[in-house]
Amino acid sequence: MTWPRSVLVLTVVAAALWAGAPDSAGAGDYHSATEALERVQETRIDEAELVLKGMPLGTPARAWAEASILFHRGRYSAARDALPEAAPGEPDGLRRLRIRIEHAHKATLGMMERAVGNFLYRFEGGPDAILVDYAVEALEGQRAAMEEILGATPSQPVVVEFFPTVERFVLATGLPMEWVETTNTVAVCKWDRLMVLSPLNMPRGYPWKDTLAHEYVHLILSQASRNRAPIWFHEGSAKVLETRWRDPKGGEFLDPWGESLLARALDEGALVDFEAMHPSMAALPSSEIASLAFAQVAYAVDYILDSVGPRGYRQIVEETALYGDVLRALDLVLGRSLGSFEDRYQAHMRSQGLRIRTQVAGFDLKLEAGAAGVSDSEGVALDPVLLDHRRMQDHTRIGDLLRLRGHRRAALIEYERAELAGPYHSPALANKKARTLRALGRADAARQILEETVDLYPEFAPTIALLCELSAATEEHQRTADLAQRALAINPFDPKIHLHLIGALTGLGDTDGVKHEQRVLQILADHLGRH
Incomplete structure (x- = not known):
């Protein structure tokens, strides 16, 4: 997203007019400031800085232009210092720039x-x-x-x-x-x-x-x-x-x-x-x-x-x-x-042969503080498909209770009933079914379900993490490392993925990589309480 092209230019023009330019003494400063801000708007910051260097110190137009350039450089404290003190009658364009600098400073304070x-x-x-x-x-x-x-x-x-x-x-x-x-x-x-x-x-x-x-x-x-x-x-x-x-x-x-x-x-x-x-x-x-x-x-x-x-x-x-x-x-x-x-x-x-994938649902997720750091070690979490379809959800919850009590074949039956009860493929349900199949000694069938699910929902990190876990169990070090990196590119806060990556990197002889992942695990343990 970018500012409309006119905003910054109008800002500096307003600054110049507010300072009493362009009169015969300040016309050059006014035009230089306008030129500098035009360069800023065109993302030519280096050129804007060159224009700024040729402007006399101590003029209002220069101060506003310098503050804007510093803001675009990400130097918020310096931008605040470059701004002149607020005065009555300050134009809206200048006030917006002042607010934007202040908000950037506040949002990054302590970082x-x-x-x-x-x-x-x-x-x-x-x-x-x-x-x-x-x-x-x-x-x-x-x-x-x-x-x-x-x-x-x-x-x-x-x-x-x-x-x-x-x-x-x-x-x-x-x-x-x-x-x-x-x-x-x-x-x-x-x-x-x-x-x-x-x-x-x-x-x-x-x-x-x-x-x-x-x-x-x-x-x-x-x-x-x-x-x-x-x-x-x-x-x-x-x-x-x-x-x-x-x-x-x-x-x-x-x-x-x-x-x-x-x-x-x-x-x-x-x-x-x-x-x-x-x-x-x-x-x-x-x-x-x-x-x-x-x-x-x-x-x-x-x-x-x-x-x-x-x-x-x-x-x-x-x-x-x-x-x-x-x-x-x-x-x-x-x-x-x-x-x-x-x-x-x-x-x-x-001409691309696009298809309506009737088994795929859209996930309208809600932003939630700390959500990616929540543990689901037992695999009982639901996804939007299950949350939106009560019959699927009911069979799934029964399946979870049976699986956690060791009744795996009965759990598998409930998961299959859940599949038949709804219109969409649920990645969370597929993961539960894969966990059950693996526990029953059918790892290949579990892997097939997970791979099909990743094809349908490539951004559903728990499925990738479970595939990673299956590969780690058979000591497929390179595949485990690849899957771990893919999962971390979505959710880097899951300690289990880092543990699998450590095992894979150990097998591949990457000692530096192992040390890095161990440091990451310690940070997660210190701040999220997860190991």
Whole structure:
């Protein structure tokens, strides 16, 4: 999400007018400040700083421009110090900037800082301290991938802020709480930095490493396009490219739920207009519509890459930077002989053989402090499918009681009755069934159920964790390590996954990796009381 192009420029113009410029003495300062803020709005912060250096000290316009630049650099205390004292009649634009700086300072107060590679990480002391080491792989990998695609890299370390609570995330981002809760928005690239809600706040976590990479795409695209690319192009690019850190060729970008939403929308003529996505996907009226919009724009960008490749994609971004019109750039690079871009990308979607996966449900999860750190060692937790279908839930609870009392075959019967009682595949129910089958000595059948479930619900971390546990039991060290890393990329706060990873790394002879995981386990034990 980015500010509308006019806001910062109007801010500095208001500052100059409020200071009595442009008169004959202050006109140069006024125009320099305006130029500096235009560079800031175009995410050309280095150039803005060069303009600032040529401005005389002690003038109001310079003070506001300097404060804005420092804010975009993530230096909130310095930005506060650069601001002149508030005075009666201060224009709304300046007041908003002052508030934004103050909120950023307050939201990050007391956070620890750690510089690693090309990024500066901020986080609350406690369980979130473990996030940095895992984030490095995703962000450094994504930095290299985006440099290859767009030829752009930030000149200074990028600030990455992990917020421990939803309230502090909202305060820092300026997003309305209603938007965050309605669409489960957990990360924003805004003001030249990445702001991320700790995965500790989502039941079973969320794909936070891909999310970091997703937001980094926004950052680089903003820089490469001078912040002139529209929301739909931004979000489509970020969705398609978010896995490049771990898959240079780019793999599947749509899960079965997103595929189902898009297939149904195509059948019913219910696609989301590009204009409705402005100013942010977070502003859409529901998480389901947001998921549909993401799927839709991802295929729009996929069509571009499929048609003209990375080189053509870069040319579109460069043309957008020059002229501020992505549709003009698309016509130039793709041509118009085959019709409008809208017609062509929708034809591309229809050619993909998208299916409505009737057995897959959407999970409208609620943000909840500490939710990812809650233990479910007995495997009795329910998922939204079971919570929404009483008959499935009743059979499942009976099955849990029987399983925990050692009546495994009877439990299996109840779980199978639960499956037949509802319209959707429940990943939690599949996990319970797999646990029972494993206890009955049918590990291969358990593994098959779990693998099918991961295909349907790739973000359901407990299923991946259970697959990891099965691999650990048979000492498949590399597969165990791979599954553990996949699970940690969703929920890094589950100690069992770290234990399995320690066993796998020990078998693989990675002593440094073992020591790191042992340190992580100690942090989780100290702050979450889990071993």
